[in-house]
Amino acid sequence: MSSKISAEELKQEMLKKYPAKVARKREKQIIVNRHVGEFEGRPTAPPIAVNSRTIPGILSMRGCAYAGCKGVVLGPTRDIVHIVHGPIGCSYYAWLTRRNQTRPERETDPNYMTYCFSTDMQEQDIIYGGEKKLRKAIEEAIAIFHPKALDIFSTCPVGLIGDDVHAVAREMEAKYPDVNIFAFSCEGYKGVSQSAGHHIANNKVFTDVVGLGDMRKPGKFRMNLLGEYNIGGDSFELDRIFAKCGLTLQATFSGNSTYEEFASSHTVDLNLVMCHRSINYMADMMEKKYGIPWFKVNFIGAAATAKSLRHIAAYYDDPELTARVEAVIAEEMPAVLAAQARHRPRCEGKTAVMFLGGSRAHHYQDLFKELGMDTVSAGYEFAHRDDYEGRHVLPTIKVDADSRNIEELTVLPDPEQYRERLSAEDKAALKGKGILMNGYEGLMPEMAEGALIIDDLNHHEAEVLIDKLKPALFCAGIKEKYVIQKSGVPLKQLHNYDYSGPYAGFQGAVNFYQEIDRMVNATPFTLVKAPWQESPELNAAYAWVG
């Protein structure tokens, strides 16, 4: 660690302000990273207590289960009408604030992304029930838009008053048999964080959509990209690269996607998993039911992008594809290296801290490495132990009441559509090439020893980090942005990219280098003084004049 304070001292500094009971809980969520052992030749990490309830009163960075289901997993699909059953605020805040972009192929293709559908629940709906209003909203949406599919998202009051959204969905589907209508019980309180909403979304899309279609995009190398949401146009850059390589992207879950792509996604031969946390359920279920193998990729960072492309080529094991992928990498890299040469000397040796949802605090470390910057502290809002320590810990994770709340589907091979793509020997051969089928090694084994890993960071701990580490850059979201910047540290939003991007792929890396150089070398942050620093606070005391 570049600062004088050690990670252990930093941790103690954070804990000392807490009451004993709170400190005992947080202690298990703040871990000094060590490579404690090894698993199949790779370092393993110390255990971390995560995916647990946030302590009431603490200013957490987390969102809710509804946000994970509607905002994250389904939101980026452009031609499903997404009706939010609930008060208008829930709808408004899940409406494009994440900057998930979309681009229909033809101007006449449906695109509902710019609309915000809500039942706008009022007090009388809470008292008398909201199902009637929901039915009306569905009828109105179908009459106006004629969508192929329509889904319903439950917000907290829906669960509290007991509206049966699934019954309404069934009833409406009987009335409109051409529209696939399904509902999510993703009330905000359904889990300890957004993560519960991801799981709920995965389950329903798997049971009610995947497998229903047969729209096969042409190509020899057909695949899906799971866990890529087209924030700031990331998917557009990846589409460009895949097309150049001759790879056919059947469906993206769910950046810039369509209903038909989801419905026909079971026809591919490979699933790539980008964000493990939000979509690993889908990858596992598709493998069980259809025999589609999956492996983890990372397209954040130029080196990571090249490596992921090489893994795809190795998987298909086709000399022509391999040659084409190598040619694409050779063509793309000069511009990336030129940008690195420009920006790296200005960023080298500076430090970053990164606190994001459930995968970016890992992925973005590759981009910072390319700039010569160290990630001295990182963590997630809602990741599970496998995202921190690697999937080999999965059998040891204790299932608690909150996780048991979310249905775990039993999936069996489809009698007609299951097809084995890889034999045991194929899998072993791929492993020899460094491709870990169904594997993810997690954030901690890849981070330096002595880095401080913090789960579910809060404002108090963020203040200690700023004060003691004085990082050159803080990466988090809008809730943190202005608090941190008032302390003189620039904050890069890595959820929605601060109106910039894309950052994925080769061109994305160039954009990122430029942006980070601009931020870590900007002086305004250090010149700005918060109002209370300029004019000292008024001091007052109570006095009793008898």
Ligand code: CFM
């Ligand atoms: Fe996956 Fe995401 Fe993330 Fe996520 Fe998110 Fe996001 Fe995120 Mo914000 S799906 S876990 S729930 S990579 S919206 S695109 S940036 S918290 S690290």
